[in-house]
Amino acid sequence: MDVAFVLYPKMTALDLVGPYEVLGHQPEVTSHFVAESLEPVVTDAGLTMLPTTTFAELDRADxxxxxxxxxxxxxxxxxxxxxxxxxxxxxxxxxxxxxxxSTLLAQAGILAGRPATTHWAVRDELAARGAVVSTDRVVVDGSVVTAAGVSAGIDLALTLVGRIWGDERGRFTQLFIEYDPQPPYRVEVPDEPPADLVTFARSVFGQ
Known part of the structure; x- marks a missing residue:
């Protein structure tokens, strides 16, 4: 199975590395790190990542x-x-x-009229681009799967492992990576986020 992990400038590293650590260790997977060029890609927090192929070279992926x-x-x-x-x-x-x-999927026309999730701070922006926005952590709609903010990428990847190779593989993978979140703070993702938090989040996102 060919898996394309997309790289682009100022991407968030954990969004990609979390799913990679789950999917990349599956014996059936061949990983491809695809970008516009083979030049190093610098993430939004300054981590440098190296593509292995380009958009021009990779014209398909499972x-x-x-x-x-x-x-x-x-x-x-x-x-x-x-x-x-x-x-x-x-x-x-x-x-x-x-x-x-998810906003990039929407820009490509993939989410038009489809249920999808995203980071809570950009739900309105995703809805404006044609998606039917859900507050779920992972949304599966046919062949399209979207995850909420950053850490939800691990949940997405585990969901895919279960869908592709079965629940037993999924449970083993979750145990193998010791994915049993016990965060030090109880912070619930808001359905109706306070205005001051939204303003701050938008400033972080550069809006």
Whole structure:
């Protein structure tokens, strides 16, 4: 199974690395880190990642993982990722996104009229781009799977492992990576976030 992990400038590293740590260890998977060029890609927190192939070279994949970004509007304005998604999505078995990566799927026309989730701070923006926005952590709609903010990428990948290779493999993988979240703080993702938090989150996202 060929899995394309999409890289682009200012992407969020955990959006991609979380799913990669779950999917990349599956024996059937061949991982491809695909970007516009083979030049190093610097994430929004400064981590440097190296592509292994380019959008021009990779014209198909069984599974596509699109990470989000703290600068997601820059990726939309660039348009390169969305253009590639329009080409490869029709032949992919699974097309997925994490966090604000859903806005790139929407830009490519993949989420029109479909249920999808994203980071809570950009739900309105995703809805404005044609998606039927859900507050669920992971949304599966046919071959399209979307995850909420950042850490939800691990949940997305475990969901895919169960769907593709069965629940037993999924449970083993979850045990293997010791995914049993016990965060030090109880912070619930808001259905109706306070206005001051939304304002702050938008400032972080550069809006």
């Amino acid at each position: 599974l596509i993982v699109v990470p989000g970004s703290g600068r997601w509007e820059d990726a939309l304005a660039d348009g390169v990722v969305a253009a590639w998604l329009r080409e490869v999505h029709p032949t992919a078995t699974w097309t997925t996104s994490v966090c604000t990566g």
